[in-house]
Amino acid sequence: MTTHTNSWPAGTPCWVDLMASDLERTQTFYRDVLGWTYSESQPEYGGYCNALVDGDVVAGLSPTMEGMEDAPHVWSVYLATDDIAAHAAKAGHAGATQLLETMEVGPFGSMGMWADPTGAAFGMWQANEHTGFTRVEEPGAVAWCDVMTADPAAAREFYAAVFGYEYQDIGDDSMPYALFTVPGGDRPAGGIGGPAPDAGDAQPGWSVAFQVEDVDAAAERVRRSGGSISSEPSDFEYGRMTVAAGPDGEVFVLMTPAETM
Template structure:
């Protein structure tokens, strides 16, 4: 397990959260599937609570109150920002759209929501006391975040302008995909790829992948907990992956990294 105590470099996927129609049901689902425990809900922030692994935050959940009804139940990915207001200006200059202006979340930090020119929504988080993901490389934590979009060229240009992403192409000609590294980042922070052309009207969206010890066992836990399987387990270069959905039909991926498979842990 790798613990983190410092804020993430700007542009790095640093947090993910989910609006739940039935928070108790959703909490139990992810407890069963990913082993999460939970911090106390914060009434001053609409009942928002942190999901925890080893007592450290790995994701957020909050109830769909009256002001959030009708908002899609999707895992929202947040990108780190050291100066959120200045970064918001760059988003608009690069052709993005503001969905929610930056707001201060008490002593924890600042957040806002935007949409890139290809239609994918993303959040930005400027850390205060809450840095975002405080533990990685452990089952239940986020293993990877990426963007799949019909116009990957436009998306790559946009995020390069806003966050200074540097790309390395790792996909195929018929399935473009690139990992990105942020300035001052030591390793790839995420990826941008193209949606399947055969999937007509596939929306642009950021998605989240959680690490698990054994994908097959985790898929069975998803079914037992009342979720569904979107894509059965399959092998990729970096491990074994499946795509599943939770109580509100929110999709997410689960993956056993290749290093874990190799060691049998």
């Protein structure tokens, strides 16, 4: 079991959440696919609830907020910060556009949303009582987060300026990709890359991969539960993966890491 109860180092993907058009339907879907249970929805926070794996928080779900009915349904990725005002200022100076003003979320922490200069949206989370994921890299929990954009060089420059990312290139000219490490980190915390050659007009964005014990079995659970598979299970250097979509069309990855990871 991989648990983490302290605040995450600044710049590390530390949380993901999703607005659902039908919260009960979405909860049922991810319960069937990933085995999640849930904390009680909190009316004072718009019906938000935490998804749990063996009692540890791994993600958030909420009903669609009033006035945001036309907003796209996507998994939002939040990067940790120990000073949201300072990192917000750096993001603005580096060319980000603020999408949601910073706000305190009760005793849990503070958040805001931005779009980086390439158009990829991301959140920042300054932890208080809620430190983000408390379980990672286990079945049902987040295994990996990355940002894919048509201008990965600009994205790399931006996140280095804001969070001090350092990079290790593992891609090639046809599909650039780099692992990033945050200051003080001892291993890669995520990735930045360009779209696959056959991706068409893919929109820039952060994405999340959830770990499962068996990708092929999980893909079948997605189909049975009303989701879809856009990329069939396949092996890659670091394991086996498939690209799926949930009840509102939200895209996510399911992966089983290679045993050597």
